[in-house]
Amino acid sequence: MKxxxxxxxxxxxxxxxxxxxxxxxxxxxxxxLIFAGxxxxxxxxxxxxxxxLRDLNLNLYFAADADIQQLWRLEYIKNxxxxxxxxxxxVNPVRNSSGALNPAGTIPKCDPASEQRGIISNGVKAKVLVxxxxxxxxxxxxxxxxxxxxxxxxxxxxxxxxxPGLFEEKGWDKQIPFKYLFExxxxxxxxxxxxxx
Numbered sequence: 001m002k003x004x005x006x007x008x009x010x011x012x013x014x015x016x017x018x019x020x021x022x023x024x025x026x027x028x029x030x031x032x033l034i035f036a037g038x039x040x041x042x043x044x045x046x047x048x049x050x051x052x053l054r055d056l057n058l059n060l061y062f063a064a065d066a067d068i069q070q071l072w073r074l075e076y077i078k079n080x081x082x083x084x085x086x087x088x089x090x091v092n093p094v095r096n097s098s099g100a101l102n103p104a105g106t107i108p109k110c111d112p113a114s115e116q117r118g119i120i121s122n123g124v125k126a127k128v129l130v131x132x133x134x135x136x137x138x139x140x141x142x143x144x145x146x147x148x149x150x151x152x153x154x155x156x157x158x159x160x161x162x163x164p165g166l167f168e169e170k171g172w173d174k175q176i177p178f179k180y181l182f183e184x185x186x187x188x189x190x191x192x193x194x195x196x197x
Contacts, residue, residue: 015052021180025128025156029057036063037132050074050082065138066146125152133161162186
């Protein structure tokens with residue numbers, strides 16, 4: 001059962017509503033947030049939503065087509081916006097929780113203190129995982145595998161969709177433990193020819 005947290009009037013409130021949901025997840029500074037979505041439209045939406053989070057100092061990533069081998073770091077570039085700046089190595093840890101590179105991609109010993117600092121022995125793990133609606137074009141088994149690979153223990157899953165009710169319609173809500181849903185609709189796209197110009 002869904003309970004409304006907040007509802008905006010139009011697209012101008014998208015970023016603030018998504019930010020509110022993300023903050024409810026309990027993610028903290030230097031926490032890992034992975035958007036998983038399709039190439040193109042989902043990537044564009046992930047960078048848009050990330051723009052509204054740029055002051056939170058999070059480690060942001062995008063996984064194209066829910067493929068852990070296609071994990072890209074998202075970073076804010078002044079006067080431009082949020083873009084994918086480098087492909088991450090999902091097998092060996094690349095960055096610790098302070099954002100520093102681990103020397104030569106070495107694998108630190110797995111210990112609770114390391115995990116608390118964000119150094120995970122089997123690669124980048126998400127405190128928050130955003131499952132985007134474009135993934136309905138990807139085999140569902142691949143999405144489930146990605147969730148198991150990418151979400152840290154105790155992590156939170158947010159479903160993001162431009163088609164309200166899509167995750168329930170597809171039955172994904174029965175197999176993926178969504179904590180939050182972020183739904184909005186893009187209705188009536190219209191183009192016009194301006195006469196006389």
